[in-house]
Amino acid sequence: MIKRLSLILLLAGLGSVFLGLMLTYSADESLNQTASYYAEHTAKDLGAANIVTAIIVTYRGLDTLGEVTVLFLTAAIVGLVLAQAKRREPGRALPPAGELLLTGTRLLLPLILLFGAYVFIHGHLTPGGGFQGGAILASAMLLLLLSNPLQRFSHRLITVIESASGALFVFIGVLGIVYAGGFLDNRILPIGTFGELFSAGAIPIIYTLVGLKVGAEFSSMLVSLSETEEL
Amino acid sequence: MLVTIAMGCGFLLILIGLFGALNNRNILRMIVAFAVANTGVNLVLVSVGYMRGRTAPILNDAVPVAEAAARIIDPVPQALVLTAIVIGLGVTALMLAYAYKLYQTKGSLDIAKHSELKW
Amino acid sequence: MTLTLTLVMSILLAVAMLILAVMAVRGKRSLGISILSAGLVSLLASVMFLLLGAPDVAMTEAAIGSGLTTFLFFFVLSRVRRGEHD
Helix, strand or coil: CHHHHHHHHHHHHHHHHHHHHHHCCCCCCCCCHHHHHHHHHHHHHHCCCEHHHHHHHHHCHHHHHHHHHHHHHHHHHHHHHCCCCCCCCCCCCCCCCCHHHHHHHHHHHHHHHHHHHHHHHCCCCCCCCHHHHHHHHHHHHHHHHHHCCCCCCCHHHHHHHHHHHHHHHHHHHHHHHHHCCCCCCHHHCCCCCCCCCCCCCCHHHHHHHHHHHHHHHHHHHHHHHHCCCCC | CHHHHHHHHHHHHHHHHHHHHHHCCEHHHHHHHHHHHHHHHHHHHHHHCCCCCCECCECCCCCCHHHHHHHECCCHHHHHHHHHHHHHHHHHHHHHHHHHHHHHHHCCCECCCCCCCCC | CCCCHHHHHHHHHHHHHHHHHHHHHCCCCCHHHHHHHHHHHHHHHHHHHHHCCCHHHHHHHHHHHHHHHHHHHHHHHHHCHHHHCC
């Protein structure tokens, strides 16, 4: 009884703080200084059409490096916590999944992979980018896991993809320090014409590496969870 | 007006998520409530950058390069929320892994049974 | 206050999101329905992001929030089948 009452009191206090914040908020009339700088200088200096992509990859690229590191730590910890000593051979053979699921998987899997690759290669022209494309790649792996739950996945391949993408990402960032303005500067490659696929310097390459790394990490989390034994 | 509706909905989602996290006894229900609170926080952050009469920050035929600064909304909160959504998924996966390990040691998902750390 | 289509849609989305969130945190229903309600809250929030002019964020929330999170929950739920009834 006391617990419920104190919970209601806490939520009421927090709610009044939120109400105060909401009543005194009024939207701006024009862009503030940071945003107007980004809006005016993206097309000239970087050549990217998607301003959010330009901010994530070049203007605030150090935050993206931190995020990639946190995701790597998460995938490693999940793999460590759920590690089993040795997987026994399952005594019973599962009946095969339904005809609809198997045929649908064979049809849809290449299409989903192609769509995911399209999303993170065109990240600088259309809405999209590395994180969305990586999540779509992990969904394709999930479809494989659903249609055949006992399939063995080689952890080695996923680990190789993830480590190689991460190392190349940092390497291109250091190349930016050596050849151009700063860390993860995309002017090491020519900027090209605005709106084409091979434009905006190194942004497509950087985002492709981020997409592959994120997809490999989510897949490794899903595979670790699915390999736990049923109690 | 759209900003008020979105911000109010976001704040209410945070409150509902916190209530669920503190009131339930099943560990999985607590994690579901945390996921709802995460969605509320992201909704509040994105609604701060909206401005009336302007459109999304992508330069194409509809928003030519020359008048970009007068036609787009603030792009910085969107970049921050992208990072926040991805890391929210990572934290949820970690919580679920630890919940599974707790279930393996005691055989129950009730938080009142895991009382080794109580004084 | 002019009733444009955007405004009506946002009000409907907000009401639906709040009803589904209350369904997700109540302790009376089964765990599967709670997880599905949380996934639906993420999906409706993704549509709301589109109304607020953020297509990148909408794509990310739809793929990650209502796709991968729901699957993660159901994986773990299938492993702890006995602890579900509290």
